[in-house]
Amino acid sequence: MSAPWDADHALNGLHGNAKELEAWQGERLTEADTRAKIIDILFKDVLGWTEGAIRREERCFGEDKGGYIDYTFASDANRFIVEAKKAGEYFEMPSGIQLRARSAGVLTRSPSLIRAISQVREYCLATNVPVGVVSNGLQLAVVRARAGSQHDYDVLLFDGIRALDAHFVLFWNLLSPLGCCEAELRKALDHESPVRLPPQFSRRILDDLPRRDEAISRNPIDAQLRPHIQRYFSDMTGAGKDAVLRECFCDTPRQRQYEKQLRVFIEESAVQVDKPVIPVVTTRRSAGTFERNHRAAVAAGPTVFLLVGGVGVGKTTFIHRFYRFILDEAAREKTVWLYVDFTRVASQTQDAAQFVVGELLRELRQKYPSVERFDSLQLVYESEIARMREGPWHPLYKDHRAEYERKVSQLLEEQMREEEAHVGALLRHLAKKGCGVCLVFDNADQLSTDFQKQVILLAFQKAKVYESVVMLALRDETYWRQRTLGPLDPDYAL
Numbered sequence: 001m002s003a004p005w006d007a008d009h010a011l012n013g014l015h016g017n018a019k020e021l022e023a024w025q026g027e028r029l030t031e032a033d034t035r036a037k038i039i040d041i042l043f044k045d046v047l048g049w050t051e052g053a054i055r056r057e058e059r060c061f062g063e064d065k066g067g068y069i070d071y072t073f074a075s076d077a078n079r080f081i082v083e084a085k086k087a088g089e090y091f092e093m094p095s096g097i098q099l100r101a102r103s104a105g106v107l108t109r110s111p112s113l114i115r116a117i118s119q120v121r122e123y124c125l126a127t128n129v130p131v132g133v134v135s136n137g138l139q140l141a142v143v144r145a146r147a148g149s150q151h152d153y154d155v156l157l158f159d160g161i162r163a164l165d166a167h168f169v170l171f172w173n174l175l176s177p178l179g180c181c182e183a184e185l186r187k188a189l190d191h192e193s194p195v196r197l198p199p200q201f202s203r204r205i206l207d208d209l210p211r212r213d214e215a216i217s218r219n220p221i222d223a224q225l226r227p228h229i230q231r232y233f234s235d236m237t238g239a240g241k242d243a244v245l246r247e248c249f250c251d252t253p254r255q256r257q258y259e260k261q262l263r264v265f266i267e268e269s270a271v272q273v274d275k276p277v278i279p280v281v282t283t284r285r286s287a288g289t290f291e292r293n294h295r296a297a298v299a300a301g302p303t304v305f306l307l308v309g310g311v312g313v314g315k316t317t318f319i320h321r322f323y324r325f326i327l328d329e330a331a332r333e334k335t336v337w338l339y340v341d342f343t344r345v346a347s348q349t350q351d352a353a354q355f356v357v358g359e360l361l362r363e364l365r366q367k368y369p370s371v372e373r374f375d376s377l378q379l380v381y382e383s384e385i386a387r388m389r390e391g392p393w394h395p396l397y398k399d400h401r402a403e404y405e406r407k408v409s410q411l412l413e414e415q416m417r418e419e420e421a422h423v424g425a426l427l428r429h430l431a432k433k434g435c436g437v438c439l440v441f442d443n444a445d446q447l448s449t450d451f452q453k454q455v456i457l458l459a460f461q462k463a464k465v466y467e468s469v470v471m472l473a474l475r476d477e478t479y480w481r482q483r484t485l486g487p488l489d490p491d492y493a494l
Contacts (some may be wrong), residue, residue, distance in 0.1 A: 298436030437468035
C-alpha cells in the first residue's frame, strides 16, 4: 500500500487494515512480530511514514544504563520515540471516553504500562525528544517526556482500534509526519476545563414500564394539587408565564445555605471538549461570564454557543429568562432574537433546513412585522430595485410612476417567495441598522439521531451565512452521540 499524504487517505488506511490488525493483536506475538505485523502497518501504511524518516534500534545511553530505542520517527514537522512491546503484553487502561490520564494516578495499577512509560521517558530525556509513545500494537500511550507534578495529566491513551477510529483526527495530528506531537499533546493534556464522562444512562424509567399508556389512578388530592404543579413545575416559558419566569430564581440566605449542601449532588460539570468550557452561573440579574461572552459575540459576528446539560437542568428556562429578564432593555432593542423550537416539527421526515427557515420567517413576521412593509422591503432589496430602475424600468420611472411602483411590487413578491434568501436579506438589513442577530435552536434532542445531526450542522451553517450568534441547546447524551460530527469533534477547529 502506498503511503497516504493526507488524513482522508490515512483514515481509509485504518479502515482497510482494521481486520488484519485486530486479528494480529489477538495473537501472542513476539516483540519483533508485533513491530512487523502491527506497528509498522499502523505507522507506515496508515499514518504515512516512509522508511527514510524512520530509525530503528538506535543506541541510547540513559543516566544509569544503555539501551536501544525501538523506533525514532522524524519529519520536518514532527519527532517522537516509540517503545514497542509484544502484543501479548496487555496494558490495563481505564474504561471510558476520557483519554487523559496521570502516570502517578490510576495508571500505577497497571505495572506493565508504567514500566514501559518509565522506559520511554528515559530514552526521551537522554535524546532530548519531547514525546514518547508506548505501543503493544493497537494499545498506545502517548507520553510527555517530563512528567510534571503528580496532579498533572501527562499521558494520552488510545485503547484499541475503535479508540483510534473515534479519535482519529487527534491520532493523526499527534503522530503523522504532518502533525506536531509536542503541541497537540500539550493542547490535549493541559486544557483546564472540568471534565465529566458521558452519561451512564440515556434511557428513561418510563421506557421500561409495562402498559405505560394505560390510565393511572390518581391520588385523591391530585385535583387540588394539579393547578399548582402545572403553574410552578411545568414549562415556565409559555404564554402568560412571564411572572413565574421572572421570579423563578430564588436568592435568599436559606437558599444559599441549602445550595452548599446540594452542590455536590446537582452541580453540572463541563463536558469534555478541547475548547474553553464555562459553566453557566446566574444570579437574579446577571448571567456572569456567559452574558459578557454573548454580548461580545453579538458585536463580533459568527459564533455558536453550545448549551449542554442533562434533562431538566433548565436549558430552555435559562434561554428565555436570559433574553426576557437578564439582557437589559438597550441590549434587547439592539438584538434580533429568533427562537426555533424543534418540538414544533410536524414530522421527522420533514427537511430540517426548510423547517428552520420557516420558523425564522415566522418569528421575524411575529416580532418584527415592520421589516416587511413596502417601504422597508424597498430598502432590503434596494440594490435589486436600483439595477432595474437604471435598466429596463428607466422609462417607467421617469414617465409612468404608477406602473413603476407595480413593477417594484412584483419584484418584491418574487424575492419573498424564495424564503431562505429572503430571511438572509431581512437579517442583513437589520444588521445594517445596527442590530445583532441571535438564533436559538432548542429541543432538537427529542427528535431522531439523523434529524439532530441535521440541526447541529444547520446551527454552524446559519451562524456563518447570516453572520449571527447561534445558541444550540443539547442534552449530554446528544452531545456524546454526535460528538464525532465535524463541528462537535473536539479535534475540529470551531
